[in-house]
Amino acid sequence: MRVLFVASECAPFVKTGGLADVIGAVPKALEAMGHEVKILIPAYRALLPLLETGQRVSEFSDLFGGKVRVIEVRAEGLSLLLLDAPHLFDRDGTLYLTPEGQDWPDNHLRFAALGLVGAHIAADGADGWVPDVVNCHDWQAGLLPAYLRQFKRPAPAVVTTIHNIAFQGVYGPQNLAPLGLSAELFTQDGIEYWGSISFLKAGLALADKITTVSNSYASELLMPEFGMGMEGLLTARAGDLSGILNGIDLDVWNPGTDPALPRPYNARSLKGKGINKAEVEARFDLTPNPSAPLFCAVSRLTSQKGFDMLLDCLPGLIAKGGRLALLGSGEQAIEQAFVDASQRYKGAVGVVIGYDEGLSHLLQGGSDAIVIPSRFEPCGLTQLYGLRYGTIPVVARTGGLADTIIDANDAGLQANCATGIQFSPITTQMFSQALARACDLYAQPKIWSAMVRRAMKHPVGWDVSAGAYLDVYNAALEQKSN
Ligand code: ADP
Ligand code: GLC
Secondary structure (H helix, E strand, O other): OOEEEOOOOOOOOOOOOOHHHHHHHHHHHHOOOOOOEEEEOOOOOHHHHOOOEEEEEEEOOOOOOOOOOEEEEEEEEEEEEEEEOOOHHHHOOOOOOOOOOOOOHHHHHHHHHHHHHHHHHHHEEEHHHHHHHEEEEOHHHOOOOHHHHHHOOOOEEEEEEEEEOOOOEEOOOOHOOOOOOEEEEEEEOOOEEEOOEHHHHHHHHHOOOOEEHHHHHHOOOOHHHHHEEEEEEEEOOHEEEOOOOOOOOOOOOOOOOOOOOOOOOOOOOHHHHHHHHHHHHHOOOOOOOOOOOOOEEEEEEEEHHHHHHHHHHHHHHHHHHOEEEEEEEOHHHHHHHHHHHHOOOOEEEEEOOOOOOHHHHHEEEEEEEEEOOOOOOOOHHHHHHHHHHHEEEEEOHHHHHHOOEOOHHHHHHHOOOOEEEEEOOOOHHHHHHHHHHHHHHHHHHHHHHHHHHHHHOOOOHHHHHHHHHEEEEEHHHHHHHO
């Protein structure tokens, strides 16, 4: 099968979160199964050097104010179709934000271009390569099926994947004409959303099938607390919606070969983990103590992720002998609160504000546990890295966190299946108790190390889920042909 992925991020090239990891990993798994996958992503400034090595596969003389080319490149085991539109993507700042941290004022044009060029490739192919199925990811690719519909020509099946419903790409109705969208589509069962245009709604309403990144999140999305306004549409389309759990790239995230670790290790010999722990302590200015539990956090610092609750848990955690090493960036107030905490609890709390891929690997390889107190979490990847690195996840029971971690309650321990600690309801008090439970378990080395080894053996690769994507693609094709 030929599959076109359309997304705004792809690891290891451009990444702000888990979306990138997934886009960088699923195509490899599908190719290993004998399928062809190409990934259409914007040629942001960081990707410009790659253009030199590629080949032009299509060109548009004027798209939203400038010339656009699509350049095909094979890099890092992936086939990329780079959307080269310097007037939209050759800029400083991050993928979505200006250097001052504001949304780019023309984000609607930037990602409409992604959808429109994706629709052209879907309909006409790229240098003779025509996909059977297009898989659009999140709101940035949402307009693709809208443009495809406007072409009024035979088209491949479209699957939209929701990685996070909180981001919906909503823009005022005055943008209809500038985006080249026909008024015909501006209806309740099209792209209209409370009087505005929603890119995500377009992707959900007009795709043949919809997936999201865990089973629990697929059910949660039908409820107002989680659906964020899309629950009605998703309930109407529930028959076309399914959850496919994320996996991780087992080559990139391998404690046995990870170049970011001073001492790689595996489930048979965990000695290296202790050496890595000392390195984490040094990098985060923590008082060295091999026998005190070290918790880490690697996350965007936004209200979704629940780290404000962690601040209130710190005195209790420290009283139990625990320490925290946190790497994150996001909302300034949360960043500052953690910097303050690292001053207040010197030696017990270490904080690095920023985005650092290597350091995130070191934290997984050198910490005893990783905390993920999310208020909602479509899937979450850091708990999966935690499992693979024997870094016990302490997680809120929601979305993909609920689906991937088996709680170390009495039954879980007795049945030898526990891989982490869950808490629910998602409150500071329950989180605090979960951290205390983790410290108590850590103080029982036999139980703890058995849990670490079990976690490391828990299957977290893509093989099962890649097969599930194929099933959905086949179902979408069949539905379309009927
Ligand atoms: P989300 O996509 O909602 O941010 P995920 O858990 O799915 O959450 O994925 C987050 C990804 O981003 C993981 O690969 C994690 O290691 C990485 N990450 C998050 N914050 C940082 C950071 N400050 N530095 C390095 N990597 C980070
Ligand atoms: C989103 C979600 C996260 C998920 C990731 C990859 O960013 O917040 O839970 O793991 O996408 O699907």
